[in-house]
Amino acid sequence: MANRIRLFIARMISLAVALLCAAATIGTDTALAEDTVKVAYTSPLSGPFAQLGDTQLKEFQYIVDYLNAHGGVLGRKFELVPFDNKSQVADALITLQRATDQNIPFILQCSGSNIAAALIDGINKHNEYNPESRILYLDCGAVATELTNEKCSFWHFRFDMNSLMKSEVLVRGLPKDLTKVYLLNQDFIAGQSMQHDFKAFLAKLRPDIQVVGEELIPFGKVKDFSPYITKVKASGAQALVTGNFGPDLNLLIKAGLDAGIDLKYYTFSAQFAGGPTAIGPRGDGKVVSVMPFNENVAPKIGNADADAFTKGFRDKFHLDFSDAVTFRTSLEYIQAAAKKVGSLDPTKIAFAMEDMQLKDFLGYDTVMRKADHQVLMPYYTSTLTKGAQYDAENTGLGWVPTATVMAKDVDQPTTCNMKRPAM
Amino acid sequence: MEVFVVTLLNGLVYGMLLFMLASGLTLIFSMMGVLNFAHASFYMLGAYFAYSVSTHIGFWPALVVAPVLCGLIGAAIEMYGLRRAHRNGHVAELLLTFGIALIIGTAVEMGWGMMPAPYRVPSLLDFPLFAIYGTQFPAYRAFMLLISGAMFGAIWAGLKYTRLGLIIQAALSHPDMASALGHNVPRVFTFVFAAGTALAGLAGVIGGNYQVTEPDMAVAMGPVVFVVVVVGGLGSLTGCFIASLLVGMVQTFSVVLDYSLADLLRLGGVQVTDTMPFNELLTMSLPRIGPLLPYALMLLFIAFKPRGLMGTRDT
Numbered sequence: 001m002a003n004r005i006r007l008f009i010a011r012m013i014s015l016a017v018a019l020l021c022a023a024a025t026i027g028t029d030t031a032l033a034e035d036t037v038k039v040a041y042t043s044p045l046s047g048p049f050a051q052l053g054d055t056q057l058k059e060f061q062y063i064v065d066y067l068n069a070h071g072g073v074l075g076r077k078f079e080l081v082p083f084d085n086k087s088q089v090a091d092a093l094i095t096l097q098r099a100t101d102q103n104i105p106f107i108l109q110c111s112g113s114n115i116a117a118a119l120i121d122g123i124n125k126h127n128e129y130n131p132e133s134r135i136l137y138l139d140c141g142a143v144a145t146e147l148t149n150e151k152c153s154f155w156h157f158r159f160d161m162n163s164l165m166k167s168e169v170l171v172r173g174l175p176k177d178l179t180k181v182y183l184l185n186q187d188f189i190a191g192q193s194m195q196h197d198f199k200a201f202l203a204k205l206r207p208d209i210q211v212v213g214e215e216l217i218p219f220g221k222v223k224d225f226s227p228y229i230t231k232v233k234a235s236g237a238q239a240l241v242t243g244n245f246g247p248d249l250n251l252l253i254k255a256g257l258d259a260g261i262d263l264k265y266y267t268f269s270a271q272f273a274g275g276p277t278a279i280g281p282r283g284d285g286k287v288v289s290v291m292p293f294n295e296n297v298a299p300k301i302g303n304a305d306a307d308a309f310t311k312g313f314r315d316k317f318h319l320d321f322s323d324a325v326t327f328r329t330s331l332e333y334i335q336a337a338a339k340k341v342g343s344l345d346p347t348k349i350a351f352a353m354e355d356m357q358l359k360d361f362l363g364y365d366t367v368m369r370k371a372d373h374q375v376l377m378p379y380y381t382s383t384l385t386k387g388a389q390y391d392a393e394n395t396g397l398g399w400v401p402t403a404t405v406m407a408k409d410v411d412q413p414t415t416c417n418m419k420r421p422a423m
Numbered sequence: 424m425e426v427f428v429v430t431l432l433n434g435l436v437y438g439m440l441l442f443m444l445a446s447g448l449t450l451i452f453s454m455m456g457v458l459n460f461a462h463a464s465f466y467m468l469g470a471y472f473a474y475s476v477s478t479h480i481g482f483w484p485a486l487v488v489a490p491v492l493c494g495l496i497g498a499a500i501e502m503y504g505l506r507r508a509h510r511n512g513h514v515a516e517l518l519l520t521f522g523i524a525l526i527i528g529t530a531v532e533m534g535w536g537m538m539p540a541p542y543r544v545p546s547l548l549d550f551p552l553f554a555i556y557g558t559q560f561p562a563y564r565a566f567m568l569l570i571s572g573a574m575f576g577a578i579w580a581g582l583k584y585t586r587l588g589l590i591i592q593a594a595l596s597h598p599d600m601a602s603a604l605g606h607n608v609p610r611v612f613t614f615v616f617a618a619g620t621a622l623a624g625l626a627g628v629i630g631g632n633y634q635v636t637e638p639d640m641a642v643a644m645g646p647v648v649f650v651v652v653v654v655g656g657l658g659s660l661t662g663c664f665i666a667s668l669l670v671g672m673v674q675t676f677s678v679v680l681d682y683s684l685a686d687l688l689r690l691g692g693v694q695v696t697d698t699m700p701f702n703e704l705l706t707m708s709l710p711r712i713g714p715l716l717p718y719a720l721m722l723l724f725i726a727f728k729p730r731g732l733m734g735t736r737d738t
Contacts, residue, residue: 051537051637187711221714223634223643226433227678233558234426247643250539250635260551260559274539278635319538395541 036079037072037344039064039138039331040099040107042119044087049111049220049246055273055319056110056327057082062313063328073335074344087111089118096122100135105346106334108138110160110323113190116142120153127155127421134346138330140323143268144190145197148372152416155346157353157373159330160292163190163243165410166268166379167197170241170290171205173381173403174266180212181266182237184228184252186244187216194243212237220248225255233261245269250278257282264288271322271399276384276392284397287384293325294382294399295390298362306362320392329360329377333368347421365407372416376407425556430679431672432555436564438671439571440633443626444644445651445663446578447619453658454595454615456513457505460520463645464527465493465620469627470636471535474542482545486628493624498617505616506609524641532638539637567629574622579660591615595658650721656734665732670717677713 041060043053060080068077081104083095092115099107109119119137127134139147139158143166148158161169174181183198185191195214202209213235215228222228229252232240240263244252253265257279263286270279270289279287295314298306313321337352338344354370366377381403388398448462472489473482500523508515543549544563551559582588593601594611602608634640647670655666684705685695695705724731 047639050532050639051539054537216711218711218714223647224433224437224675226437227430227675230426230429230433230558231679233429247635247637247639254635258559258561258564260554260561261557273537274635274637277539277541280541280543393538393541 036077037074038079038081038102038104038106039334040081040083040095040102040104040135042083042085042092042095042099042107042109042115043111045082045084047086047088049087051273052111052246053084053087056323058317058319059313059321059323059327060108062316062321063324063331066309066312067328067331067335073338074342076344078331085109085115087115089115093118093122096126096135100126100130100133103133104135105344106136106138108140108330110139110141110326113142113144113147113163114188116144116147116156117151117189120147120151120156123155124153131347131421136346136350138334140326140330142190144193146189146193148374149415152372152414152418154350154373154418154420157330157333157350157368157375159333159375159377160326161377161379161410162374163194164197165412166290167194168201168205168410168412169379169381169405170266170268171198171201172405173288173290174206174209174239178209178239180210180235180237181239181241182212182232182235183214184232184240184242184244185216186219186248188219191216191219191243198241217244217248220246222248222251225252226259228252229255229259229261232256232263233259237263239264239266241266243268245272246274250275253279253283253287257286266290270384271320271382271392273319274393276320276395276397279384279395279397281396283384285383285385288381288402289384289399290379290381291322291399292377292379293322293362294380294401295321295324296382296388296399297380297401299389300401301362303362309361314390318394320390325360325362325377329358329366329375332361333358351420367407369411369414371418372414373418374414376411378407379405379410381405425558426679428555429558430675432560432564434672434675435668436567436633436671437675438668439568440626440630441648441651441671442664442667443571443574443630444623444648445655445667446574446660447622447626448648449652449655449657449660449663450591450615451619452652454591454598455505455516455612457516457520457616458649459616459619460517460645461500461523461527462520462619462623463641463648464524465497465623466627466630466644467531467636467638467641468496468527469493469624470542470631470640471531471540471627472624473628473631474535474540474636477542477545482547486625489628490621490624493627494617494621497620498613500620501613501616506612524645528638528641535638537638539635540631542632542636544632563633567633570625570629574625575660575664578622582660587611587614647717650717653721654724654731656731659731659733662731662733670720673716673720674713677716678710680709683708 044050045053064078064080085092085095096119123137137156141160143163145162145164148162183195185195249269256263265287267289270287271291295310310321310324333353336358337349341348341352353368357367360366364378366375368375380401382399382401384397385400388400391398444466451459469489472492473485476485476488504519505516508519548563548566550562552562552565553560582592590606594608651666651670655662695702
């Protein structure tokens, strides 16, 4: 008898599951019927960098909803299709495959440069063999310089500054009285190239600054950064310059603040998900980050529309909106290019975006450089301090812009030899 | 000298944190033969419980409440999960703990979100205790050392001088005999599993704000704890203690010793040049391969001394 009841329950459960699955399929079918413009978004939604991927997904969804409410693209709506790549190259290539299988014309990837390099190779091949279903890579944050130099591709458009440009912004923003710095980066393609770039710019722009130590740390593996801080302290450095991101950055700064040593941290990624929380109130005035945007920029330049747009995200998700400019600009270029050529064909859009000029939502000029598909955009050096209008992650500290570098000032040369397809 | 002393302190703190995690695991592993993959998940759970409890009633109650909660969950898992899986052998148990680790990981992400929790050091302990060559030593780290030291003492004394400890020891070395003498070995198992997870929870309470409380912390700490258990040897608390400090020291000192194999060869009169085969490997400096060293240590132990440092049985 007990067995029968068990069997009955098992059957009911499988029936319920089957019904749920059917309902889910019906749901997606109706969404498909609306004829949206799909944009694939491949990012780490699980694994060690999941917190970054998850926050960025929310940012993109908010931007997509906003753009759709304001006309969409050629009268149609953007539809964001998220894929989990676990921050792994092999998984990212599978997500690319899934995106092309669904004939999605655009793919966004904003985190790893190693993943970006693999995606570029994959997309080059795919687009060559499948001219009827090409895909454009909208790069919203993979910053290795190689991606728009040696590895540059017609199908890859970068909507963030490359590591070399960011390094220049950072070095230009170093205070005048600084004489000793320590360089620390992650041991992988982007980290290694940053280490190299910092040294080059320091030599060129600030010959008075001495590099008293340099270090490559194993990527995502270090659990206790105290020994690194001991080394930095022993070197006599006044500032630590690092391109680290994620836990590698948070734990590093936390260890430094714990040791209470007199050190400033110059970073690119301290504003990302989890950064300010890990830094905490003790970091007041000690952490500087170079960033494409923060929410205190709009009130500072008195742009009420931009302020309302970013405040909407904060009110909805209670998260910081650090990527508002890069993410929104990448989709607005698609919007503008599609409007210009009156088509959603990826090849036509790619040609239209070359040398296209567009104002970002703050009102600043940006341009998509034709030679290497690198955007030129304004950049901000900001310090995490008390008393900002919008604080970061409810820490009471907020990013206050201390210097702005305009797009034209970071127009560095490129070695890209772009191969363009026949129209 | 400055670097040496500070690094020694850093290694000590990190090693003691490892010990708190590993002591529970080694008890569970050596007694039940269960390689508890979910152990570091209880560490994470302890940190998150402590965060939630400390926002409501403060850090000090959390120091007790969070480990107790972890222990209760551990006891339930042993009674209703592991005991059933045990009938199907060790692979089933292994898979069960692996599944539990995944479930706890996802539950934490769903319950507390993917972002790091702002779990901070209590203000009472948030001051530098002393400065050594200009590097501050936070009072909280001294507190960590105190708790883990007290824990070591308590477990050691408990195993050695209480009746329950004697039964546990008997079950460790001669489980069949202990059972034949009429002791309720399953109940002892439940107790040990609960105690082990509670210890992991306690490690979470004081490790969560020393590091960062985030959904990834279990994955980050998990593997290295197994290294400690293997190196320390089965069934030996002292071995586990020594192995924890050893791994802690290896990890911290590998960072500050900026040498490579090439430097070693140079002492022997061999100059490594760019044209030499494997020159990239030879010039790879110690800090760059530091995190691999504990695993290399584990391989060496498995190959040459499977009993570990002070183990009483083969791994």
